[in-house]
Amino acid sequence: MSESLQFNQRRLNPLTKVVLLVLLASILLVTDKRVAAVKQMRAQLAGLFYPVQWLANQPVSWYQNANQYFTAQNHLQEQNKMLGNENSRLKIELSQLKGVHNNVDEQAANSRLKDLLSLPTSDAQIVYVGNEPFPTHYLLNKGSSDGIKTGQAVVTADGLLGQITSVGSKHSELTLLNNAQTVIPVMVARTGVRSLLYGNLETLDLRYFPVSADLQKGDVLVTSGMDNVYPAGIPVASITSITPTSGTPFYKATTRATANLTSTRSVLILAAKPVVYQADTSSLTPASAPESASAP
Numbered sequence: 001m002s003e004s005l006q007f008n009q010r011r012l013n014p015l016t017k018v019v020l021l022v023l024l025a026s027i028l029l030v031t032d033k034r035v036a037a038v039k040q041m042r043a044q045l046a047g048l049f050y051p052v053q054w055l056a057n058q059p060v061s062w063y064q065n066a067n068q069y070f071t072a073q074n075h076l077q078e079q080n081k082m083l084g085n086e087n088s089r090l091k092i093e094l095s096q097l098k099g100v101h102n103n104v105d106e107q108a109a110n111s112r113l114k115d116l117l118s119l120p121t122s123d124a125q126i127v128y129v130g131n132e133p134f135p136t137h138y139l140l141n142k143g144s145s146d147g148i149k150t151g152q153a154v155v156t157a158d159g160l161l162g163q164i165t166s167v168g169s170k171h172s173e174l175t176l177l178n179n180a181q182t183v184i185p186v187m188v189a190r191t192g193v194r195s196l197l198y199g200n201l202e203t204l205d206l207r208y209f210p211v212s213a214d215l216q217k218g219d220v221l222v223t224s225g226m227d228n229v230y231p232a233g234i235p236v237a238s239i240t241s242i243t244p245t246s247g248t249p250f251y252k253a254t255t256r257a258t259a260n261l262t263s264t265r266s267v268l269i270l271a272a273k274p275v276v277y278q279a280d281t282s283s284l285t286p287a288s289a290p291e292s293a294s295a296p
Helices: 014-034 036-071 073-102 106-117
Strands: 121-128 137-140 153-156 159-167 172-176 183-188 194-200 203-206 220-223 235-244 251-257 266-270
Touching (some): 183 235, 203 235
Parallel strands (some): 159 235
Antiparallel strands (some): 121 137, 153 159, 153 266, 159 172, 194 203, 235 251
């Protein structure tokens, strides 16, 4: 009698598979942070799969473009009204930003503003946003072939979005302000008092602002330019609430990013070598926390 066929094959135990996959993921995470060759390989693979990402995003892009085309006429009146309101808001913000001149030489401040407005920029589009509930990274359609470099600041008309943290040949990765590893040196536009703003997924935290300094609801926080990463004077966030914390010398403050972190599609990438604020700030009152910025 012939030997019976063996249909059952030995397979790995599901628990063993999980352990092996977790171990492999841990090794990849560690090597991605510490081994330059792995980072380079990841950038090359990202560039290789970029056409697939672009192609997968096209149906959504076509639908959005068609929807915008067919509804544009119905929204012209509403858009005009919104533009009028936006113009009024920008005038108010401009008045607030002028408060920085209270403690800074007028000529130096004007020179800084002129330098900031003359910074070269590169237009870019967000092509992939991921599926995170609170996204902290976006994929842009500009890369090293377009002159984009790691560390460049990314802004919109409303304010700072973040910075470039990874670059491929045809794409780049934007890390947003709300990333947990982001720390931005800022100052209050009205008073010039400096502090640090920390990313915290849903919010931006102003953790070390002394109660001895003047801070009000509605104050606009702008980049101080003390880190050589972000040019000075870019709006970052506004104060939405402020409460003195008992037992500590710091305020408990909540903020809201001036730029829209969730629905923006078009961005501006500032020059790789930003202009640093050179005005004499010796008369400004610094916050208690040390100033430093860490790229994600």
